[in-house]
Amino acid sequence: MRVLVLGNSHAASLARAWRDAPKAGLQMEFLAATGLGLEKIIEVDRTLGRLVFQKHRLNVVRAAKHLIRPPGQSNANFVELNGYDRIVVYGLQLLTGRLPGILGDLGEGDGGQKWFNVLEDSRGRFSDSAWDAACREFARDTGHYRFAESLAPEIRAKTISLPCPFPINEHPRAKAASQCDRERVDQALILMKKEMDGLGVRFSHLPASLTDPTGYLSAAEYRKDLIGDFVHLNAKGSNEVLSFVAGLLVN
Amino acid sequence: MNPYQNLPDNSFWAPAVAQKSMFDILEIWDPKHKLGLATKVATYGSCFAQHIGRALKQRGYNWLVTEPSPLMMSEETAKKFNYGVFSARTGNIYTASLLLQWLTWARDRSKIPDEVWVSDGRYYDPFRPNIEPLGFGTREELMSSRSAALDAFRDSILQAGTFVFTMGLTESWFNRQAGFEYPMCPGVIAGEYNSEEHQFVNQEYPQIRQSLTKALRLMRAMNPDLRILLTVSPVPLTATNSGRHVLVANMASKSILRSVADSLARNMPFVDYFPSFEIITSPPFRGTFYEPNLRNVTSAGVAQVMRVFFECLSKKYPVAQRPKPPGLKQGLRKILGRGRPIAASAQGVGSSTDAEICEEEFLDLHRTGG
Numbered sequence: 001m002r003v004l005v006l007g008n009s010h011a012a013s014l015a016r017a018w019r020d021a022p023k024a025g026l027q028m029e030f031l032a033a034t035g036l037g038l039e040k041i042i043e044v045d046r047t048l049g050r051l052v053f054q055k056h057r058l059n060v061v062r063a064a065k066h067l068i069r070p071p072g073q074s075n076a077n078f079v080e081l082n083g084y085d086r087i088v089v090y091g092l093q094l095l096t097g098r099l100p101g102i103l104g105d106l107g108e109g110d111g112g113q114k115w116f117n118v119l120e121d122s123r124g125r126f127s128d129s130a131w132d133a134a135c136r137e138f139a140r141d142t143g144h145y146r147f148a149e150s151l152a153p154e155i156r157a158k159t160i161s162l163p164c165p166f167p168i169n170e171h172p173r174a175k176a177a178s179q180c181d182r183e184r185v186d187q188a189l190i191l192m193k194k195e196m197d198g199l200g201v202r203f204s205h206l207p208a209s210l211t212d213p214t215g216y217l218s219a220a221e222y223r224k225d226l227i228g229d230f231v232h233l234n235a236k237g238s239n240e241v242l243s244f245v246a247g248l249l250v251n
Numbered sequence: 252m253n254p255y256q257n258l259p260d261n262s263f264w265a266p267a268v269a270q271k272s273m274f275d276i277l278e279i280w281d282p283k284h285k286l287g288l289a290t291k292v293a294t295y296g297s298c299f300a301q302h303i304g305r306a307l308k309q310r311g312y313n314w315l316v317t318e319p320s321p322l323m324m325s326e327e328t329a330k331k332f333n334y335g336v337f338s339a340r341t342g343n344i345y346t347a348s349l350l351l352q353w354l355t356w357a358r359d360r361s362k363i364p365d366e367v368w369v370s371d372g373r374y375y376d377p378f379r380p381n382i383e384p385l386g387f388g389t390r391e392e393l394m395s396s397r398s399a400a401l402d403a404f405r406d407s408i409l410q411a412g413t414f415v416f417t418m419g420l421t422e423s424w425f426n427r428q429a430g431f432e433y434p435m436c437p438g439v440i441a442g443e444y445n446s447e448e449h450q451f452v453n454q455e456y457p458q459i460r461q462s463l464t465k466a467l468r469l470m471r472a473m474n475p476d477l478r479i480l481l482t483v484s485p486v487p488l489t490a491t492n493s494g495r496h497v498l499v500a501n502m503a504s505k506s507i508l509r510s511v512a513d514s515l516a517r518n519m520p521f522v523d524y525f526p527s528f529e530i531i532t533s534p535p536f537r538g539t540f541y542e543p544n545l546r547n548v549t550s551a552g553v554a555q556v557m558r559v560f561f562e563c564l565s566k567k568y569p570v571a572q573r574p575k576p577p578g579l580k581q582g583l584r585k586i587l588g589r590g591r592p593i594a595a596s597a598q599g600v601g602s603s604t605d606a607e608i609c610e611e612e613f614l615d616l617h618r619t620g621g
Contacts, residue, residue, distance in 0.1 A: 125399045134321035
């Protein structure tokens with residue numbers, strides 16, 4: 001089964017796991033750029049079933065310097081999607097689309113801290129329907145949704161979408177995050193799944209063991225050797241994800 | 252020799268009004284108080300008050316919103332949930348007595364009645380019947396949300412430098428036994444009207460003046476530096492329950508509100524009046540600023556009102572700083588070229604989210620006569 005993984009730095013750690021220990025029966029290729037880079041440097045041509053590189057942006061988008069391309073396509077202008085049996089969107093996390101704006105709204109500096117404050121303050125403040133509406137819009141504004149939306153349904157390959165730990169710096173507040181916060185994350189993920197279902201895209205959560213109890217950060221065990229990095233997974237964690245993704249692909 | 256001989260041109264109708272283009276009638280307000288870019292401004296009241304908050308934000312002034320929407324909510328959806336419409340999620344406060352009720356409840360929650368309206372399994376707040384598009388899921392959720400709104404309303408008074416209140420109606424609905432006021436007649440948006448329980452009161456000048464005076468004094472007790480800017484909504488009544496022709500009832504209502512505003516602005520040094528009502532309704536403007544329904548104010552009318560507001564303000568109190576450039580949020584969005592506007596961000600006049608939220612318009616849905 002030939003699989004294309006689209007993503008960001010999280011996909012890069014998956015690529016490393018694949019390089020170190022490929023799974024039998026799969027041919028996994030990667031197209032990934034840091035941060036929001038991938039969305040900026042490629043466009044989906046649904047008619048031809050291609051991901052087309054935006055040449056003029058390749059030179060100006062910093063993320064392009066850290067671009068991982070499928071093997072043998074380092075100079076190609078496009079990636080032929082219909083050559084793949086499955087497409088996996090991984091790591092274009094829930095908060096990608098709006099986090100910069102939201103943190104901007106919260107002011108300079110420690111946006112992460114403020115984000116948690118906001119979540120804590122939100123307890124009882126918003127009705128369920130307001131929160132649902134916000135989460136739904138938020139889900140639709142993520143890289144996950146936008147890629148999934150642009151790839152389905154014309155692109156023949158089935159798309160699977162997976163979020164990753166949220167890109168927020170660790171903070172004591174996060175460690176002590178309330179049940180309310182946890183419920184909010186769950187609610188957002190459930191709504192996101194619903195939106196993806198509507199597109200005909202399979203949406204899977206990462207196994208809970210890979211994130212910490214708050215659901216925001218990677219679990220301590222899987223980020224031991226990543227100093228100052230609380231959202232990516234180490235080799236062990238990435239291997240777990242790879243096994244998980246492989247399981248999804250064959251089932 | 253008589254006192255009129257040395258008066259300036261703007262004291263005479265011909266040079267100040269009749270011989271001018273309506274768009275040049277600008278210097279009609281002499282602001283009592285400075286309103287700088289840093290002054291926190293809270294806005295509440297009738298439908299028309301919504302424009303003031305938006306315009307302030309658009310011009311880089313500090314419009315105070317103490318009850319923001321969920322951060323990830325789009326501006327369009329936030330408006331449906333009444334976020335970013337007024338400084339807190341009170342819904343329209345049409346009358347002075349309703350403002351007083353909000354203030355009383357913000358200070359003492361024990362006085363809030365436990366009345367809740369239920370319709371099709373959803374719960375509606377009698378004091379903010381249109382605040383949630385589909386009502387609340389549970390009574391607890393409703394109470395919690397109202398409590399949050401009261402907190403936010405109180406906070407906005409404590410934090411604001413200027414409190415803008417747009418007076419809208421004299422006609423009001425009360426609970427006959429308990430004495431509390433509803434913003435809308437029960438049964439219009441939700442709830443059930445019961446003539447035994449619900450009482451119509453078309454408030455008169457003394458009652459309105461007394462309520463507003465009390466309300467302003469309460470606010471000053473909470474925040475001694477607070478300045479008040481009163482306006483009267485130029486939006487006519489959707490309907491009247493007074494038994495008079497709506498045109499006559501409207502003129503009576505607006506005249507009373509205008510008189511109360513005038514009296515308080517003349518007699519209270521911390522109170523000012525801004526003549527948005529005059530800009531829209533006066534003869535020189537020939538009804539130009541009304542939509543074809545002769546009720547809603549056009550975006551050009553709103554723009555003219557706000558032009559006068561800012562020109563008069565900056566003439567007396569020149570603004571040293573330039574309005575804020577687009578924030579980080581807007582800048583990033585531009586770079587990314589993605590995403591919808593996030594709630595409570597600046598909106599241009601005439602944008603899709605500019606339409607007023609007017610609960611009173613629900614009255615039109617109940618019109619059966621031909």
